[in-house]
Amino acid sequence: MKYECSSDIISTNGALVDKDSKLKIGDTIKDMAFNVPKAFGIGTDRIFEDLTVISASKDGNNIILMDKNRSFYGLLRDKVLEGYNKQQEKQHKAEMKQKRSNRIDVGWER
Numbered sequence: 001m002k003y004e005c006s007s008d009i010i011s012t013n014g015a016l017v018d019k020d021s022k023l024k025i026g027d028t029i030k031d032m033a034f035n036v037p038k039a040f041g042i043g044t045d046r047i048f049e050d051l052t053v054i055s056a057s058k059d060g061n062n063i064i065l066m067d068k069n070r071s072f073y074g075l076l077r078d079k080v081l082e083g084y085n086k087q088q089e090k091q092h093k094a095e096m097k098q099k100r101s102n103r104i105d106v107g108w109e110r
Contacts, residue, residue, distance in 0.1 A: 009055050009058075010056045013025050028053075032083045032087060036073045047067070049068070050067070061077045063075055
């Protein structure tokens, strides 16, 4: 994947990656797996670790992510946003389940 430096890049910390998403530059994406092109050779490697959003292309439909070892990955924006939205939905459901559980626990203490 070729990376070009141009005015099309969003890299300001806290800036939204896409107007239809809450994902921002500097956010960490957790519990998601991505297939990325191998550094040497043909094919892909599967990565599953926490990745930080470093920058995004306005028109090129790419997002650059960085892992804890400062390795960079260029992925399609749509793919990242789809995974991020699923992650947010899963987290929201877990929070709602915890709130319901807390309400039941409080009800029994009377």
